[in-house]
Amino acid sequence: MTKQYERKAKGGNLLSAFELYQRNNDNVPGLGEMLVDEWFETCRDYIQDGHVDESGTFRPDNAFYLRRLTLKDFRRFSLLEIKFEEDLTVIIGNNGKGKTSILYAIAKTLSWFVANILKEGGSGQRLSELTDIKNDAENRYADVSSTFFFGKGLKSVPIRLSRSALGTAERRDSEVKPARDLADIWRVINEAKTINLPTFALYNVERSQPFNRNTKDNAGRREERFDAYSQALGGAGRFDHFVEWYIYLHKRTISDISSSIKELEQQVNDLQRSVDGGMVSVKSLLEQMKLKLSEASERNDAAVSSKMITESVQKSVVEKSICSVVPSISKIWVEMTTGSDLVKVTNDGHDVTIDQLSDGQRVFLSLVADLARRMVMLNPLLENPLEGRGIVLIDEIELHLHPKWQQEVILNLRSAFPNIQFIITTHSPIVLSTIEKRCIREFDPNDDGNQSFLDSPDMQTKGSENAQILEQVMNVHPTPPGIAEPIQSLTQS
Incomplete structure (x- = not known):
């Protein structure tokens, strides 16, 4: 059996390499100690390795993305299959077609990765016997089947969430072992030696709800890396969480290690001059300050050697992402002179607090800020943490956005987060005019829930006029009914 695992591992199979690492690490007879490091590094390299493309962007050597989703008797769908693009x-589709249901099916599946990255044997979100099973399901159960891709050594990660209806004689169990197996690799390798971890997030229409600003001082609160997964698939993308974290980072960076070292060096030099000048009373204080300087330098060296980005860099990355993705925002910072902590932005040249922004600005800023926060926390080894991998779901991307912003939103998101697989819904022809038809999946407008496959439109959408997309892709006449005829009569007269 060991030889079989070795053959597969040397052929690039990640699961086999991890099995050999686990066996070796557990001192299974017949495996040498030197193989622990060999198979560990094989797994770590598979997860971590990447290259820089011609544009200067980091690209993982082994992409991770959702390839296919099949829904059977799930909510309104009898049977539906979707193939996804990598990027x-x-x-x-029209309201009520089930676009949001598709996102929730994916989110429930992703939750099993998250749960098992956090702890061994974790449980993700299950299908609901009350709301997720189609009312007239012939087989009295619902299936959500997904296939993920993770490089050439793990081309298929199949997962199935299942649930039987109430009163059904036979139980239908989910098949989530492949999700647990992959998440185990991320968790175990990361515990032994820090690695970058994938980001998973869902942003539903509830992200438009107003946020509650917490006025409590959270500077002393310890931020845990795995907080990045907290409520990530809940849908709302809580902006108050970002505000608390951003203020925390700001206060931490005020006392950044490097600035502390400079201050200590200055104090040591001043005390040394005093001692050299004959002031022996401060000699003991000088020794204390030298000790503090030595300890601070050791901490700084440790941070540098670990290659993990500092909190000041984290803060800078998030600020740049917000300013590059959110139109009209050119600066974001924490204002502390008033006695309370206020996050402010420069909006079209004017300094305002974030709660003075328009709904559209605040909703979009909260999405970008929340995603950037999670990616910074999960990708400490990347020079640019926003180049980490992951899967992000966004419902109604155009929510509250001005038409000009709708023209830029997809381009800006993909530029800021180049290795994220975005799965998005929209009603906006403006958004569709900015993307290629290969990226679009459309419902048949006459579908009654029995449509079996979502396909791309025949027409090339990128660069097309909105009226053309409305009519040929979205099956909506550019001029509303009841208005076209009066306009026609006016033009003829």
């Missing part, structure tokens, strides 16, 4: 998939 971006935009789902379109």
Whole structure:
């Protein structure tokens, strides 16, 4: 059996390499100690390695993304299959077609990765026997089947969430072992030696709800890396969480190690001059300050050697992402002169607090800020943490956005987060005019819930006029009914 694992591992199979590492680490007879490091590094390299492309962007050597989703008797669908693009998939269709249901099916599946990254044997979100099973399901159960891709050594990670209806004689269990196996690799390798971890997030329409600003001082609160997964798939993308974290980072960076070292060096030099000048009374204080300087230098060296980005760099990365993605925002900072902590932005040249922004600005800023916060926390080894991998779901991307912003939103998101697989829904022809047709999946407008496959439109959408997209892709006449005829009669007269 060991030889079989070795053959597969040397052929690039991640699961086999991890099995050999686990066996070796558990002192299984017949495996030498030197193999512990060999198989560990094989797994770590598979997860971590990447290259810089021609544009200067880091790209993982082994991409991770959702390849296919099949829904059977799930909510309104009898049977539905969708193939996803590696980078971006935009789902379109009339209200009530089930676009949001698709996102929730994916989110529930992703939750099993998250739960098992956090702890061994974790449980993700299950299908609901009350709301997730189609009312007239012939087989009295619902299936959500997904296939993920993770490089050439793990081309298929199949997962199935299942639930039987109440009163059904036979139980239908989910098949989540592949999710647990992959999450185990991320968790175990990261515990032994820090690695970058994938980001998973869902942003539903509830992100438009107003946020509650916490006025408590959270500077002393210890931030845990795995807080990045907290409520990530809950849908709302809580802006108050970002505000608390950003203020925390600001206060931490005020006392950054490097600035502390400079201050200590200055104090040591001043005390040394005093001692050299004959002031022996401060000699003991000089020794204390030298000790503090030595300890601070050791901490700084440890941070540098670990290659993990500092909190000041984290703060800078998040600020740059917000200013590059959110139109009209050119600066974000924490104002402390008033006695309370206020996050402020420069909006079209004017300094305002974040709660003075328009709904559209605040909703979009909260999405970008929340995603950037999570990625910074999960990717400490990347020079640019926003180049980490992951899967992000966004419902109604155009929510509250001005048409000009709708023209830029997809481009800006993909530029800021280049290795994220975005799965998005929209009703906006403006958004569709900015993306290629290969990225679009459309519902048949006459579908009654029995449509079996979502496909791309025939027409090339990128660069097309909105009226053309409305009519040929979204099956909506550019001029509303009841208005076209009066306009026609006016033009003829």
